[in-house]
Amino acid sequence: MKNIRFHVNGKESNVQCPPAKTLLDVLREDLELIGSKECCGKGECGSCSVMIGDEVICSCLVLAGQIENETIITVEGVGLRENMDIVQEAFINEGATQCGYCTPGIIVAAKSFLNSIEHVPTTDEVKTALGGNLCRCTGYQKIIKAVQTAAKIQNPFYAVK
Amino acid sequence: MSIKVNNPIGKKHRQETSSDRFQWIGKRVPRIDGPEKVTGELQYMTDRSYPNMVWGKVLRAKYPHARITNIDTTQAKVLPGVICVLTYRDIPGFNGFGIVTPDQPVLCEDVVRCTADAVALVAAETNEIAEEALNLIQVDYEPLEVVADAEYAMTEQAPQLHPDGNIHSHVKINNGDVNQAFEEADYIFENTYYSPRQMHAFIETEGGWGMLEEDGVLTIQCPGQYAYRDRLQISRALGLNPESIHVISSPNGGAFGGKDEITVQIYLALLALHSGGRPVKIHLSREESVQAGMKRHPFKVQVKTAAKKDGTIIANQVRAVADTGAYASLGPAVIALAVEHACGPYKIPHVDIEGFCVYTNNGIAGAFRGFGVNQVCVGIETHLDMTAEKIGMDPIEIRKINAYRQGETSSIGHVVKSSVGTHQTLDKAQNCDLWVNRASYKKQPSEPWKKRGVAVATSFHGVGMGIGTPDYGAASIELLPDGRLKVAVGCEEIGTGNGTVYAQVCAEMLHCDMSDITVVQGDTSETLDGGTVTASRSIYTGSKAIATVAPQMIQLLAETAAEILHTPAKNMEIENSTVIDKKDPSNSLTFIEIYDYLSKAKASTKVNGHFYLPKEKEEIKGSGGAPHHIYGYMTHVVMVEVDTLTGETDVLRVVSIPDCGRVMNLQGLEGQTEGGAIMGIGYTLYEDVAIEEGYHKTKNFADYIFPTIRETPEIETIPVEDPEPTNPFGAKGIGEVVMIPIIPAIMSAIYDATGARVRHLPATPERIFEAMKPMNKSAPISSR
Numbered sequence: 001m002k003n004i005r006f007h008v009n010g011k012e013s014n015v016q017c018p019p020a021k022t023l024l025d026v027l028r029e030d031l032e033l034i035g036s037k038e039c040c041g042k043g044e045c046g047s048c049s050v051m052i053g054d055e056v057i058c059s060c061l062v063l064a065g066q067i068e069n070e071t072i073i074t075v076e077g078v079g080l081r082e083n084m085d086i087v088q089e090a091f092i093n094e095g096a097t098q099c100g101y102c103t104p105g106i107i108v109a110a111k112s113f114l115n116s117i118e119h120v121p122t123t124d125e126v127k128t129a130l131g132g133n134l135c136r137c138t139g140y141q142k143i144i145k146a147v148q149t150a151a152k153i154q155n156p157f158y159a160v161k
Numbered sequence: 162m163s164i165k166v167n168n169p170i171g172k173k174h175r176q177e178t179s180s181d182r183f184q185w186i187g188k189r190v191p192r193i194d195g196p197e198k199v200t201g202e203l204q205y206m207t208d209r210s211y212p213n214m215v216w217g218k219v220l221r222a223k224y225p226h227a228r229i230t231n232i233d234t235t236q237a238k239v240l241p242g243v244i245c246v247l248t249y250r251d252i253p254g255f256n257g258f259g260i261v262t263p264d265q266p267v268l269c270e271d272v273v274r275c276t277a278d279a280v281a282l283v284a285a286e287t288n289e290i291a292e293e294a295l296n297l298i299q300v301d302y303e304p305l306e307v308v309a310d311a312e313y314a315m316t317e318q319a320p321q322l323h324p325d326g327n328i329h330s331h332v333k334i335n336n337g338d339v340n341q342a343f344e345e346a347d348y349i350f351e352n353t354y355y356s357p358r359q360m361h362a363f364i365e366t367e368g369g370w371g372m373l374e375e376d377g378v379l380t381i382q383c384p385g386q387y388a389y390r391d392r393l394q395i396s397r398a399l400g401l402n403p404e405s406i407h408v409i410s411s412p413n414g415g416a417f418g419g420k421d422e423i424t425v426q427i428y429l430a431l432l433a434l435h436s437g438g439r440p441v442k443i444h445l446s447r448e449e450s451v452q453a454g455m456k457r458h459p460f461k462v463q464v465k466t467a468a469k470k471d472g473t474i475i476a477n478q479v480r481a482v483a484d485t486g487a488y489a490s491l492g493p494a495v496i497a498l499a500v501e502h503a504c505g506p507y508k509i510p511h512v513d514i515e516g517f518c519v520y521t522n523n524g525i526a527g528a529f530r531g532f533g534v535n536q537v538c539v540g541i542e543t544h545l546d547m548t549a550e551k552i553g554m555d556p557i558e559i560r561k562i563n564a565y566r567q568g569e570t571s572s573i574g575h576v577v578k579s580s581v582g583t584h585q586t587l588d589k590a591q592n593c594d595l596w597v598n599r600a601s602y603k604k605q606p607s608e609p610w611k612k613r614g615v616a617v618a619t620s621f622h623g624v625g626m627g628i629g630t631p632d633y634g635a636a637s638i639e640l641l642p643d644g645r646l647k648v649a650v651g652c653e654e655i656g657t658g659n660g661t662v663y664a665q666v667c668a669e670m671l672h673c674d675m676s677d678i679t680v681v682q683g684d685t686s687e688t689l690d691g692g693t694v695t696a697s698r699s700i701y702t703g704s705k706a707i708a709t710v711a712p713q714m715i716q717l718l719a720e721t722a723a724e725i726l727h728t729p730a731k732n733m734e735i736e737n738s739t740v741i742d743k744k745d746p747s748n749s750l751t752f753i754e755i756y757d758y759l760s761k762a763k764a765s766t767k768v769n770g771h772f773y774l775p776k777e778k779e780e781i782k783g784s785g786g787a788p789h790h791i792y793g794y795m796t797h798v799v800m801v802e803v804d805t806l807t808g809e810t811d812v813l814r815v816v817s818i819p820d821c822g823r824v825m826n827l828q829g830l831e832g833q834t835e836g837g838a839i840m841g842i843g844y845t846l847y848e849d850v851a852i853e854e855g856y857h858k859t860k861n862f863a864d865y866i867f868p869t870i871r872e873t874p875e876i877e878t879i880p881v882e883d884p885e886p887t888n889p890f891g892a893k894g895i896g897e898v899v900m901i902p903i904i905p906a907i908m909s910a911i912y913d914a915t916g917a918r919v920r921h922l923p924a925t926p927e928r929i930f931e932a933m934k935p936m937n938k939s940a941p942i943s944s945r
Binding site: 028029032033034035036037039040041044045047075076077079080081084088089091092093095097098099100101102103104111118120126127130131133134135136137138139140141142143145156 | 191192194195196197198199200201202203204205208210225361363364365366412413414415416417446447598655656657658661828829831832834835836837838839840861862863867868869870871875876
């Protein structure tokens with residue numbers, strides 16, 4: 001057991017756990033942040049995506065010992081129902097979620113991508129940004145649209161590339 | 162007493178096709194569960210946890226086919242932290258399950274027939290201890306010959322996997338005289354098509370909770386597609402009264418048919434009886450899900466088609482062999498649907514169709530979106546294109562010549578009485594930009610060595626159960642203390658958004674805002690038995706069930722208000738969650754006031770309604786349940802680009818033209834057409850679970866490629882609305898047909914691009930490259 005200190009969604013967290021426990025299990029079991037999902041457990045699907053700093057990573061591939069002093073944002077940190085982010089509202093309005101199990105990981109990846117750009121992304125840019133997130137329900141088209149819609153709302157003066 | 166209500170059920174309303182007269186139905190309403198899904202706040206059942214929980218694990222068979230000579234659990238039982246270890250000896254009731262034939266043991270006793278088989282169960286304090294305990298269970302096996310091929314399984318040499326032999330079912334439809342027709346034919350096309358073992362690949366793997374409550378009720382929380390049938394199958398294995406079991410089966414993190422059969426419900430129930438009242442959780446890893454979960458039936462389909470010079474198809478002969486793996490599950494229904502749909506939505510006068518559902522040791526196959534039609538649609542659609550090319554006819558024209566209209570006789574010989582939208586979908590296809598300008602699009606490949614092709618295909622899919630399977634819809638509506646209405650429908654939320662449509666229908670019928678509606682699905686203590694969320698039936702069934710029960714709620718509200726206000730009930734109208742005396746609008750009561758009154762009088766505020774889905778009267782003898790009464794229809798136009806150097810193929814554009822009757826929610830419909838198109842692309846180009854000699858070579862998503870966002874083409878949806886008269890709103894079904902015609906359309910588009918026909922799916926780069934080789938013979942050879 002090791003005491004690990006890090007920041008999650010703006011709050012400092014202290015967790016006592018084996019250092020080899022995955023970040024995903026720490027989030028879900030120790031911090032009860034169940035938005036991040038396990039689907040493949042091998043970094044293939046992106047359902048467990050979280051931000052560490054500015055980087056989007058699969059939390060099933062990161063161990064607790066690696067996150068000491070890191071700053072982590074999960075889907076819950078992007079927004080909850082009472083303070084939804086633009087990208088979350090866009091996903092609802094564009095119909096970009098179906099069964100919803102992959103959605104938290106996609107929201108995190110989309111938010112990180114939107115943070116990194118200052119224009120309305122092209123379809124190809126969205127495809128590159130979300131290429132690591134699998135969805136079996138939607139066919140992805142409405143996800144692409146939702147990210148573009150969120151970019152337009154985020155800054156109405158953005159240029160459409 | 163009669164109460165005048167604005168009830169959309171009625172002949173004069175059925176003829177209207179515009180959705181304008183509705184406030185909610187037909188509108189592009191966002192999903193009601195959207196906010197909790199995009200924020201991650203929705204607790205799926207596999208997300209839950211309990212303070213005193215234990216972990217359950219399943220020991221799967223080591224061999225695909227073997228005799229069990231001994232099972233010794235002694236060492237596992239004494240491992241510290243182990244709560245219980247269970248084998249077949251611990252099953253109090255019937256050791257079997259299976260929707261059609263209960264031939265799958267809950268826990269194997271004397272033989273294992275595939276590596277999905279369960280041999281023992283463990284519950285332990287931690288997941289790790291449970292895993293370790295599995296290693297300590299000693300099972301002695303005598304390996305037996307593995308039956309790895311369905312056609313071999315049908316021979317006399319093959320070991321018999323079940324007492325009645327390896328052919329579980331044989332279904333057929335004969336109509337007319339094919340031999341005579343083949344003699345009269347101008348052209349005959351004869352080919353064999355192979356289809357892949359597609360995996361559902363729902364993002365949430367199988368899992369859930371079992372817990373024995375203090376009052377003796379056994380609660381099973383487990384994603385599923387039919388809570389009441391899951392409960393029945395659990396009760397049989399446990400020897401319990403179903404009433405003492407509470408099944409919660411919604412929401413699902415995806416299902417697609419793969420959670421239609423029992424997954425882990427019975428394991429959870431058995432472990433919960435032996436965990437000292439502590440809740441038991443099972444959640445399969447992806448690897449275990451790949452090995453243990455149902456897959457789509459791989460088919461071998463031989464098709465012989467006779468055509469005349471004028472483009473009419475006069476005969477079609479089909480022999481389909483389906484590999485159902487070790488157990489039947491819904492295999493017999495899948496092959497029956499395949500036979501029913503093998504000749505397409507056409508009026509071919511002479512047909513001879515037969516299908517076999519065959520046992521092997523290749524895992525287990527069961528229900529999957531499309532249910533046998535995906536596998537058989539490629540034969541007739543490809544042969545229509547071959548005929549069209551031979552006689553120089555347009556591919557859409559040849560389909561119009563052969564497609565039946567409402568009131569005409571189908572290939573399987575029944576008069577189609579329900580709505581038929583094929584011709585309208587083909588008209589839309591003919592006029593869509595991609596088809597009209599296809600010559601120009603084909604001239605613009607992204608690289609000089611790539612070639613583009615455009616093709617069309619059409620198909621159909623039954624809605625609801627065929628003949629011989631009971632098919633009821635049911636719903637209840639309850640007035641809540643806060644004046645809101647709770648609508649409960651059995652059909653689970655598996656991702657499709659059916660619950661949003663239920664809220665739309667309830668709001669429409671009860672004249673209130675959608676935000677005043679709460680929807681409950683898939684819960685045996687909350688919802689009535691209204692059948693499965695399968696067979697493209699949940700929108701048709703749920704909407705009709707709510708429309709059946711809504712007048713009762715209107716009556717309850719109006720009569721109660723009348724009683725309180727001393728006004729005749731016939732004067733009462735409902736607007737904005739208020740009952741108003743239309744003769745004196747100042748005389749009104751809110752739903753809350755009505756609830757208070759009923760509550761004080763100890764009267765029920767809940768109403769229930771059932772209906773029976775319309776059926777055909779006569780079954781086609783030997784067909785296993787054909788025909789259906791209602792079908793959804795669909796045409797796809799696609800453009801592909803094939804890399805002639807590698808065989809790699811991209812689908813660039815898809816036009817989806819569904820006829821699902823009235824569109825209840827356009828956003829939801831597009832969700833289905835887009836998701837279905839992508840799943841169809843995966844089926845045609847990428848997906849196949851590799852099993853060799855009974856062992857899964859595919860383990861996880863690293864070696865099971867399905868479409869990512871990068872493979873998403875531009876998908877356009879152009880719905881045709883041919884209202885179905887037996888649904889109060891004109892709705893039919895959409896969930897499955899959306900992934901069907903795209904399969905042969907992609908195959909024909911590859912041909913259009915390259916001249917190569919691939920008949921073995923998935924059409925991998927290797928297979929396309931091989932098929933292109935004869936075309937490249939005249940090409941200059943590298944000088945290297």
